[in-house]
Amino acid sequence: MGDVIDELEWRGLISQSTDLAALRELMAxxxxxxxxGYDPTAASLHHGHLVQLIVMKHLQNAGHRPLALVxxxxxxxxDPRMSGERTLNESEVVAQWAEKLKQQISRFLSFEGPAAARMVNNYDWTGDLTAIELLREVGKYFRLGTMIAKDTVARRLASDEGISFTEFSYQLLQANDFLQLYRxxxxxxxxxxxxQWGNLIGGTELIRKAEGKSVHVLTTPLITKADGTKFGKSEGGAIWLDPQMMSPYAFYQFWLQTEDADVERLLKVFTFLNQEEIAELVSATAENPRDRVGQKRLAYEVTTLVHGKEKADFVVAASKALFGSGDLFALDGDTLLEATASLPSCEVKLDETTLIDMLVDAGLxxxxxxxxxxxSAGGAYLNGEKILDEEQVVSAKDVLPGNLVLFRKGRRSMAVGRVVS
Incomplete structure (x- = not known):
């Protein structure tokens, strides 16, 4: 097996590190x-966490043992944010979210074999930690000047809102996590x-001072688009990994919309395809941009990774059918309902509603x-078929599984009609 550090570097997954040469030697x-670590500050992980899960998987595939900390x-x-103080969530909510994150994380790692992963929760060693113990056993190793100088803290201190002592103290707890896991x-x-660089370095410093040992930190870069803008927002917000918060179909469509200039980088970061496979996809995308070969493979690979092959195959079939190259009537109702959940919609009454009605009612x-x-210009479609008759009404033969009809204006403006009695 090749050097995993070389693999991560080639994929653009290493930004900063404490001592890469020493880490290579240690791994050898x-x-x-x-x-x-993954904090339960929401009910689901998102695409940013997915980068970390992929790094963990690369390291585990190379034989190293993962600890997934919730x-x-x-x-x-x-964790302190640039944008301001967080709202503190109720303990019960955080505990529920922690369980959800554990379930999500567990799908990406193997918990068997010599490199078996282990799930840990920092509440196990922090929940009963007293303020005196925290100050004596952790706080004494920290210097206020260093803590204040950290980028997020410095910016928050300079803002009108400032920063609470609660969030300011976060770095002590994260550093203690590293110390506890080392021990x-x-x-x-x-x-x-x-x-997270500042918080991560806090852990290495704590171990050096408390244990006299050197440990390592590796960070991934912020994933950006080719134009330098931040990557990873959909119309509905974050790119969630939970299918209840972002359907597999919507998830697939997000990756499918990748710009040509971003295909190579995202294939390297978010898939496990090798160099030759990625080179072929990049070349094919450049030669025939309209075919979107790279985007289709990227969307399929990431959807398979997050939601499984069966779901990925379903959404590919739904995607083809929705845009005219597949049989809509062959899809099951659940897949159609999921694929159309975020589309504009309107109610349809059989033998009464026309396509004209639907185009207006759905806002197209x-x-x-x-x-x-x-x-009249040939730009109106019902279930993928061009409709020219203004008086034609929706009938029972038009109803798809899930009690739906699909209609669109032009190639891309699509909506769904929900049949009512």
Whole structure:
């Protein structure tokens, strides 16, 4: 097996590190134990966490032992943000979210074999930690000047809102996590996002001072688009991994909309395809951009990784059918309902509602006159079929599984009609 550090570097998954040469040497000597932390500040992980899960999987595939830490304690506080103070969530809510995150994380790692992953919760060693113990055993190793100088803290201190002592103290708890995992499991590496660099370094410093040992940190870069803008927002907000918060169909469509200039980088970061496969996809995308070969493979691979092959195959079939290259009537009702959940919609009464009615009611056209012009120009479709007759009503033969009809204006403006009695 090749050097996993080389693999991560080629994929653009390493931004900062404490001592990459020393880490290489340590890994060459044998498997190490490493950890990544996930705070339950929401009911689901999102695409940013997915980057960390992928790094964990690369390291585990190379034979190293993962510790997946769910922050049952740190999630009660929340990591300081640039945008301002977090709202503290109720303990019961945080505990529920922690369980959901554990379930999500467990799907990405193997919990068997010599490199078996282990799930840990920092509430186990933080929940009963007294203020005196925290100050004596952790706080004494921290210097206020260093804590204040950290980027997020410095910016918050300079803002009108400032920063609470609660969030300011977060870095002590995260550093203590590394110390506890070092003592309990021999953990010598922490991975995380580049925005966590200051907190991660706090852990290495604590272990150096408390134990006299050197440990390591590895961070991933912020994933950006080719134009330098931040990657990872959909019309509905974050790119959630929970299918209840973002349907597999919507998830697939998000990746399918990737710009050509971003395909190569996102294939490297978010898939496990090798160099040759990615090179072929990038070349095919450049030669025939309209075919979107790279985007389709990216969307399929990431959807399979997050939701499983069966769901990925369903959404591919639904995607093809919705845009005219597949049989809509062959899809099951659940898949159609899921695929159309975020589309504009309207109610349809059989033998009464026309396509003109639906185009207006769903907001695809501003008025009946505009709808008629679209239809006369050949731009109105019902279930993928072009409709020219303004008086044609929806009948039982038009109803798809799930009690739906699909209609669109042009190639991309699609909506769904929900049949009512």
């Amino acid at each position: 000597e044998g498997p190490i134990t490493f950890y990544t 922050g049952g304690a740190t999630g009660l506080i929340g 309990r499991y021999g953990c010598v590496l922490q991975t995380g996002g580049n925005d 056209e501003k008025g009946r006159g505009a709808a008629r012009r679209t239809m």
